[in-house]
Every structure is written in C-alpha cells, then in structure tokens.
Amino acid sequence: MNDRLNRQIAVVGLGLMGSSIVVSLLASGYRVVALAPIPGEKNPAIQHIVTLLRHADKSNLLPKGLDYCVRNLTVTEDYREIGGCTFVQECVIEDMGIKNKVYHQITNHVSRETVIASNTSAIPISDLQQFVSNPHRFIGVHWAEPAYMTRFLEVTCGAKTDLDIAKRVMELGKSWGKEPTLLRKDIRGFITNRLMYAVYREALTLVENGDVTMEDADKVFRYDVGSWITLMGIFRRMDFMGFSDYIDSFEGILPKLSNRTDVPDMMRPLVAERARGIHNGKGFYDYNEQQAKAWEEAFAQFNKEIYDLATRYTEKHISEKAYNEEKKLSKI
Amino acid sequence: MNDRLNRQIAVVGLGLMGSSIVVSLLASGYRVVALAPIPGEKNPAIQHIVTLLRHADKSNLLPKGLDYCVRNLTVTEDYREIGGCTFVQECVIEDMGIKNKVYHQITNHVSRETVIASNTSAIPISDLQQFVSNPHRFIGVHWAEPAYMTRFLEVTCGAKTDLDIAKRVMELGKSWGKEPTLLRKDIRGFITNRLMYAVYREALTLVENGDVTMEDADKVFRYDVGSWITLMGIFRRMDFMGFSDYIDSFEGILPKLSNRTDVPDMMRPLVAERARGIHNGKGFYDYNEQQAKAWEEAFAQFNKEIYDLATRYTEKHISEKAYNEEKKLSKI
Incomplete structure (x- = not known):
C-alpha cells in the first residue's frame, strides 16, 4: 500500500x-x-x-x-x-x-x-x-x-x-x-456511537421521567455543548473547566445517571409506526414535506459552514500560534 | 415581575x-x-x-x-x-x-x-x-x-x-x-451536566480500557458530533438518522456502556496534584504559558463565530423558511 x-x-x-x-x-x-x-x-x-x-x-x-x-x-x-x-x-x-x-x-x-x-x-x-x-x-x-x-x-x-x-x-x-x-479494539458501537448512546440513554430517561422536555434537552446540547465541542472535544473541555469540583461532581452525579439496558419506551411506538424521522416526516418531531426539506437544506449549508470553521481551529493551528509566540518572546 | x-x-x-x-x-x-x-x-x-x-x-x-x-x-x-x-x-x-x-x-x-x-x-x-x-x-x-x-x-x-x-x-x-x-425537577447535575457526565463516564472508561486514546476521543467529538450538534441537538439528530436501526443499536450498545459510579482512576492523580487544566498548565493535556494563552484566545474567537453561526440556524429560521415555501406553493 x-x-x-x-x-x-x-x-x-x-x-x-x-x-x-x-x-x-x-x-x-x-x-x-x-x-x-x-x-x-x-x-x-x-x-x-x-x-x-x-x-x-x-x-x-x-x-x-x-x-x-x-x-x-x-x-x-x-x-x-x-x-x-x-x-x-x-x-x-x-x-x-x-x-x-x-x-x-x-x-x-x-x-x-x-x-x-x-x-x-x-x-x-x-x-x-x-x-x-x-x-x-x-x-x-x-x-x-x-x-x-x-x-x-x-x-x-x-x-x-x-x-x-x-x-x-x-x-x-x-x-x-x-x-x-x-x-484499537473492535468494541460494539465504535467510539462515536458509544459516546452518543450514553447521551441518548440519559436524555431519553430524563424526558421519560418528566424532568425536562425533548425540546429543552435539544436546546441544551445546541447552545451549551455546541458552543465549545467543535473546538475542544471532551478531555480538553475538562481542562478548560479546571478540576477543582470534578471529584465532587463525579461522586455526586455518576450514581444518579441512568444505567438502563432496555430500549427506552419513547422509541417503541416510533419504531412500531416505521418512523424514519425527516425521511418520512415521523419522528420525535413531526415534519411536513416543506419542513423536512428546510431541515435538509439547513444541514447541507450548516455542514459547509462548520467544516470551514473547524478548518480554522485545528489543534495544529493553535499549537503553531503558541509556538510562534514563544519564539518571538525568546528573541527579545 | x-x-x-x-x-x-x-x-x-x-x-x-x-x-x-x-x-x-x-x-x-x-x-x-x-x-x-x-x-x-x-x-x-x-x-x-x-x-x-x-x-x-x-x-x-x-x-x-x-x-x-x-x-x-x-x-x-x-x-x-x-x-x-x-x-x-x-x-x-x-x-x-x-x-x-x-x-x-x-x-x-x-x-x-x-x-x-x-x-x-x-x-x-x-x-x-x-x-x-x-x-x-x-x-x-x-x-x-x-x-x-x-x-x-x-x-x-x-x-x-x-x-x-x-x-x-x-x-x-x-x-x-x-x-x-x-x-421541572431539581435533579442532581441539572441537564447539561447529567448529559455530559454520561459522556465523560463512557469516554474515561474507553480510554482507561485502552480502547481509544484521549486524543482520538476528542477528535470524534470535535469532527463528528461537532458537525451537527449546534444545528440539531439530540432528538432531532435521531430524526435525521432515521429509526430503522435504533432498536438493534439500543439493544446491542446499552448493555455494553459503562455504569460505574466510582471516580475514574484517570481523574485521581490530576486532582491530587491540584491540576486546574489550562488555568495552571496541568490537565489531561499539558500547557505551557503560550499554549494556555493560545487556547484561551482561540476559544474567545471561536465562541464569537459559533454564536454568529447558531444565530443563523435557529429553529425559528428553519420553520419560517418551510412556512414561506409552503405559502408559495399554495399560491401556485
């Protein structure tokens, strides 16, 4: 090769x-x-x-x-x-x-x-x-x-x-x-799915318990997590937050997280009625033809923009900036 | 009020x-x-x-x-x-x-x-x-x-x-x-933390098990999840993917997810040495002064850009576009 x-x-x-x-x-x-x-x-x-x-x-x-x-x-x-x-x-x-x-x-x-x-x-x-x-x-x-x-x-x-x-x-x-x-190991669901199913499990459970609406769980991810994820990922995010509260938070939050292994109830009727989301208008949200089209177009356009944005914020760019700054300082 | x-x-x-x-x-x-x-x-x-x-x-x-x-x-x-x-x-x-x-x-x-x-x-x-x-x-x-x-x-x-x-x-x-x-209910960790600690738990476990490196878990979140999260959130993401495979995936993946309630081992030495991430250079990643500064500046700048981007892709914008399209069609 x-x-x-x-x-x-x-x-x-x-x-x-x-x-x-x-x-x-x-x-x-x-x-x-x-x-x-x-x-x-x-x-x-x-x-x-x-x-x-x-x-x-x-x-x-x-x-x-x-x-x-x-x-x-x-x-x-x-x-x-x-x-x-x-x-x-x-x-x-x-x-x-x-x-x-x-x-x-x-x-x-x-x-x-x-x-x-x-x-x-x-x-x-x-x-x-x-x-x-x-x-x-x-x-x-x-x-x-x-x-x-x-x-x-x-x-x-x-x-x-x-x-x-x-x-x-x-x-x-x-x-x-x-x-x-x-x-390195062929684990079920690979990486993205493992991480995202951990989110799906918790989100579906919170909504089923009436703690939060589906719309609000979506907003949280869009406007909070969305505001840093493309730059940082997971571990660097923790570096940004600092560590002082983490042990307390892990001890406090982990025991409360959902550990269910069954398929959440919210999924079953959707699967039963052959929901295919924006592809046939039936999903967690409903879509008429124009709405499905508007979402598809929005994604195509958004995808291009976030791709451009991510290109300007790679780790390489940020390290190079730090390195040049260091070199500049060492010359003074 | x-x-x-x-x-x-x-x-x-x-x-x-x-x-x-x-x-x-x-x-x-x-x-x-x-x-x-x-x-x-x-x-x-x-x-x-x-x-x-x-x-x-x-x-x-x-x-x-x-x-x-x-x-x-x-x-x-x-x-x-x-x-x-x-x-x-x-x-x-x-x-x-x-x-x-x-x-x-x-x-x-x-x-x-x-x-x-x-x-x-x-x-x-x-x-x-x-x-x-x-x-x-x-x-x-x-x-x-x-x-x-x-x-x-x-x-x-x-x-x-x-x-x-x-x-x-x-x-x-x-x-x-x-x-x-x-x-609606005062649950421990509120929404964002609940969802993100579900991710932290799974990611720390995958890294501790040697399945994936920390750097790669970060890349997955940056380049995959990052490419849609600001537009869609969680539930609408599932609507985009369609539902045909979900029951299988839930049944296959949920039983494999980490359910630990203890503080992951990777966190303990960091807390012991009073790591504060980019704030004192010690974290999952190390940072010298220039690197910490470059990351902080990158975030300030990135944050402004993603804020602008999110403003152009609110649900309201997308629904309005669909509504106008519908009105246009009904006139023909």
Missing part, C-alpha cells in the same frame, strides 16, 4: 455513502475505481457522483478542479478493474451475506498485499474479518456523510488486524484530508 | 460570571443594579464590566450602544439600592453559608413579590430555597460563560418553586436573547 506510488483506490458499493466517498478520494487527488456490485447501479451512480463533484467544486473543495477529478474516475461493474488497487473501501449494505459475497469477489481479484476496509458501523470488524483470506489486512474505515465535507474518519481494528496496517491506514486517511481516529 | 414596567434587575456577586451576566442584561436593554457583596470587590468589578462591555461592543452585541449601557448601570455595595428590583440574580461562590447570608440580606431589602434566582450549578435549588422567606419565588437560573455571548440559560425549579414563576422567568430569559430551557 505505497500510496506515493499507487494513488489508486477502489470503492466497492456506490450507494449514497459510497458515491460520497468516491468524491472525497477524487477531491484529495487519488485515482478511483468505483465499482457497482449491483447490476443497474452503475449509471445512476455516475450521475450521482457527478452531481456531488459539482457540489464539491462549488464549495471550493476540488483544488485540482472538476475535470481533473473526472479524468481520475473509472466507474465499472467489472471486478477485474480493481486488480491494481492496493486499498479497497467496501461500502455495501449492512448485510453479512452480501458482504461475504463481495469480499469473495474482491479477494479473487486483488493481490495479497491489498488492504480491504469496510465502512460498516453495525457489524463487528472481527466478524467480517473471517470472510477474507488475509484477515490481518482487513480493517474498519468508517466515514461520515457527506464524506467530502467532513473530517471524521474512524479506523477500527478487528481481533486479527495488524496494528502496523492500522497505522498506515491512519496516514492514508490524513492524506485524504481527514482527522482519523483509531479504535 | 412585570418586566415591561420594571426593566431593572439586580445582580448580586460580581466575580467573572456575575460581571458577564451584568453585561448580558445591559446588552439586552435592562437597567442593572450590580451589587458587590464583598468589600473591595466594587472597583475591580467596575473595571471588569467596562472591559467586557467594550468587548461586547466590538462584537456588535450592543444594539443601543456602549453609552446607553453605561447609563443603565449602577454598581454598589449597598443592599438598599436593590429595593426596587423585582428580579435578583445571585452569583456568589458555591458556598451554602455565604449564599445563606446573601439571601438574608436580599430578602431584607426587596418586596415579597421579588423573584430570587441562583446561578448555582452545584447546590440543589431545593436546598437553597430553605434560606428565603418566600421559597416559591426562588429558582435556579444558570448562565454559561461568557453570558453575553451564549444563548444558553438553564432554568431549574426547586421542590417549592411555583411553576408559573418558572414560566415567567423563561419569558424573561427570552427577552435577554437567550434560548432558556426548563428543568
């Missing part, structure tokens, strides 16, 4: 997520073989990828331009075309049987050196690993939507993944403009 | 938080009697308030101008001057004894109609309520720092607080330009 010599990556599975990943890789200068494993998926995928490329271009995310990206793209249904790729990103649906078939095809067509990555967020990497002939080169690489406009990339080792491979995938992720994170 | 007739509010306690609250109230057009309960606190407080007012002015947060705000401000050590106020915001240090003395002074000088609010984030409102003669008019009103640049305002009822008073305080909070949230 020498990405200096071979800047060609295969993406297998061209649904919403796969197409968006293709665009992200093209935007960072890679050649991409985009493989549609489902008959009939190829032409709609081409159209969708081109639409996304135009959007990325309008958002100034294609430093080498749209034409360059289009020239670097191959869309195919033929597994033989991925033969030269040393990194394959799988993003087909979350179905063990289908993934098994796809891995079988992939391993039949690539070299033993090729790293195979799954975008799964639901199936343990250690379980998927058993389907490939070279499990130590199999790894989880989980993207966020839209892939070309987020910095998130979650790299997850399965039980048999070689840690050196993981480190090289982390470097590869950086070359895609991401801020990859490494989960 | 007719805030149309009496737009005069008392703030008792002029430390960092109190001064910042004074500025927020002045910025929203209220007259403020700022009371320094500690001898010698008055003059430094005046200086600090003026500095913050200048910062608010530079940030375009004083629609009526700096002079107007200065004219509306009285700084005093004399409790008699708060006599005409129908709302008193207490923000002295988190010490039951001191708060008791301060409430005694306040209740001696205001009418029985006056609402008394505490900014506490550590002491239950039901406990503080016992110190005042009119407990049903006592309430928690918890601000975020810097008060004039955040929309957060957490209103908390104690066991004896009148719910109608709470609702009027919510309206008052809106007139200060906040997005107030109401916690």
Whole structure:
C-alpha cells in the first residue's frame, strides 16, 4: 500500500455513502475505481457522483478542479478493474451475506498485499474479518456523510488486524484530508456511537421521567455543548473547566445517571409506526414535506459552514500560534 | 415581575460570571443594579464590566450602544439600592453559608413579590430555597460563560418553586436573547451536566480500557458530533438518522456502556496534584504559558463565530423558511 506510488483506490458499493466517498478520494487527488456490485447501479451512480463533484467544486473543495477529478474516475461493474488497487473501501449494505459475497469477489481479484476496509458501523470488524483470506489486512474505515465535507474518519481494528496496517491506514486517511481516529479494539458501537448512546440513554430517561422536555434537552446540547465541542472535544473541555469540583461532581452525579439496558419506551411506538424521522416526516418531531426539506437544506449549508470553521481551529493551528509566540518572546 | 414596567434587575456577586451576566442584561436593554457583596470587590468589578462591555461592543452585541449601557448601570455595595428590583440574580461562590447570608440580606431589602434566582450549578435549588422567606419565588437560573455571548440559560425549579414563576422567568430569559430551557425537577447535575457526565463516564472508561486514546476521543467529538450538534441537538439528530436501526443499536450498545459510579482512576492523580487544566498548565493535556494563552484566545474567537453561526440556524429560521415555501406553493 505505497500510496506515493499507487494513488489508486477502489470503492466497492456506490450507494449514497459510497458515491460520497468516491468524491472525497477524487477531491484529495487519488485515482478511483468505483465499482457497482449491483447490476443497474452503475449509471445512476455516475450521475450521482457527478452531481456531488459539482457540489464539491462549488464549495471550493476540488483544488485540482472538476475535470481533473473526472479524468481520475473509472466507474465499472467489472471486478477485474480493481486488480491494481492496493486499498479497497467496501461500502455495501449492512448485510453479512452480501458482504461475504463481495469480499469473495474482491479477494479473487486483488493481490495479497491489498488492504480491504469496510465502512460498516453495525457489524463487528472481527466478524467480517473471517470472510477474507488475509484477515490481518482487513480493517474498519468508517466515514461520515457527506464524506467530502467532513473530517471524521474512524479506523477500527478487528481481533486479527495488524496494528502496523492500522497505522498506515491512519496516514492514508490524513492524506485524504481527514482527522482519523483509531479504535484499537473492535468494541460494539465504535467510539462515536458509544459516546452518543450514553447521551441518548440519559436524555431519553430524563424526558421519560418528566424532568425536562425533548425540546429543552435539544436546546441544551445546541447552545451549551455546541458552543465549545467543535473546538475542544471532551478531555480538553475538562481542562478548560479546571478540576477543582470534578471529584465532587463525579461522586455526586455518576450514581444518579441512568444505567438502563432496555430500549427506552419513547422509541417503541416510533419504531412500531416505521418512523424514519425527516425521511418520512415521523419522528420525535413531526415534519411536513416543506419542513423536512428546510431541515435538509439547513444541514447541507450548516455542514459547509462548520467544516470551514473547524478548518480554522485545528489543534495544529493553535499549537503553531503558541509556538510562534514563544519564539518571538525568546528573541527579545 | 412585570418586566415591561420594571426593566431593572439586580445582580448580586460580581466575580467573572456575575460581571458577564451584568453585561448580558445591559446588552439586552435592562437597567442593572450590580451589587458587590464583598468589600473591595466594587472597583475591580467596575473595571471588569467596562472591559467586557467594550468587548461586547466590538462584537456588535450592543444594539443601543456602549453609552446607553453605561447609563443603565449602577454598581454598589449597598443592599438598599436593590429595593426596587423585582428580579435578583445571585452569583456568589458555591458556598451554602455565604449564599445563606446573601439571601438574608436580599430578602431584607426587596418586596415579597421579588423573584430570587441562583446561578448555582452545584447546590440543589431545593436546598437553597430553605434560606428565603418566600421559597416559591426562588429558582435556579444558570448562565454559561461568557453570558453575553451564549444563548444558553438553564432554568431549574426547586421542590417549592411555583411553576408559573418558572414560566415567567423563561419569558424573561427570552427577552435577554437567550434560548432558556426548563428543568421541572431539581435533579442532581441539572441537564447539561447529567448529559455530559454520561459522556465523560463512557469516554474515561474507553480510554482507561485502552480502547481509544484521549486524543482520538476528542477528535470524534470535535469532527463528528461537532458537525451537527449546534444545528440539531439530540432528538432531532435521531430524526435525521432515521429509526430503522435504533432498536438493534439500543439493544446491542446499552448493555455494553459503562455504569460505574466510582471516580475514574484517570481523574485521581490530576486532582491530587491540584491540576486546574489550562488555568495552571496541568490537565489531561499539558500547557505551557503560550499554549494556555493560545487556547484561551482561540476559544474567545471561536465562541464569537459559533454564536454568529447558531444565530443563523435557529429553529425559528428553519420553520419560517418551510412556512414561506409552503405559502408559495399554495399560491401556485
């Protein structure tokens, strides 16, 4: 996987997520073989990828331009075309049987050196690993939507993944403009989900107990947590708050937190009526067609703005500022 | 508490938080009697308030101008001057004894109609309520720092607080330009802390178990959660994701989450060496003087930007957009 010599990556599975990943890789200068494993998926995928490329271009995310990206793209249904790729990103649906078939095809067509990555967020990497002939080169690489406009990339080792491979995938992720994170053990729910389900559990419990309304819990996260999270994350937030009260707070608050393991009651009727949130108008909140559209548009726009904002506040920027200040002082 | 007739509010306690609250109230057009309960606190407080007012002015947060705000401000050590106020915001240090003395002074000088609010984030409102003669008019009103640049305002009822008073305080909070949230029961840790300690517990456990590094847990929150939280909060996020996988995920993930009630080991050495994070350079991360300063400056700047961003993406804006779209369609 020498990405200096071979800047060609295969993406297998061209649904919403796969197409968006293709665009992200093209935007960072890679050649991409985009493989549609489902008959009939190829032409709609081409159209969708081109639409996304135009959007990325309008958002100034294609430093080498749209034409360059289009020239670097191959869309195919033929597994033989991925033969030269040393990194394959799988993003087909979350179905063990289908993934098994796809891995079988992939391993039949690539070299033993090729790293195979799954975008799964639901199936343990250690379980998927058993389907490939070279499990130590199999790894989880989980993207966020839209892939070309987020910095998130979650790299997850399965039980048999070689840690050196993981480190090289982390470097590869950086070359895609991401801020990859490494989960060394294949724990259920990976990192984001673990942390967010801890929040969901507590929030659902507070609302079910009548302590707070859903709307107010949302406001708290938007206006309090939202005002620092993109800059600080979790641990640096604690550094900002100082530590004097923490022991008291941990001792006082942890015993009161919800430890439930059952599905909160608020979820059940939603699942029963096949709620799909903004996608069919039924969720914790209700949405008519215009409202769903307004929220989707707001997110697309917001996402672009927060991406730009985050770019100007990376740790690297802040450390460099501190370093330059220090150098200036030492010269006086 | 007719805030149309009496737009005069008392703030008792002029430390960092109190001064910042004074500025927020002045910025929203209220007259403020700022009371320094500690001898010698008055003059430094005046200086600090003026500095913050200048910062608010530079940030375009004083629609009526700096002079107007200065004219509306009285700084005093004399409790008699708060006599005409129908709302008193207490923000002295988190010490039951001191708060008791301060409430005694306040209740001696205001009418029985006056609402008394505490900014506490550590002491239950039901406990503080016992110190005042009119407990049903006592309430928690918890601000975020810097008060004039955040929309957060957490209103908390104690066991004896009148719910109608709470609702009027919510309206008052809106007139200060906040997005107030109401916690009907005085639960330990209020809302934000409950939700964030659920995250801290899980994150500290994942790091202690070697599943993920502290740096990577921070990145996950910055780049994934950070990319939507300010727009959506918690429940609307679930609406965006759709519900199809949620039951499986709840059943799969909840039983794996940390339920510990002890203080995580990672915290103990930090507390033992009196770590105060960026305030003394010792925390989860280390900071030299320049680094601490660079982070503080980055936060001040970031905070202004995210405040502006959040202003452009309120629920009201998004609903209005949907409503206008609907009206346009119905005309066709």
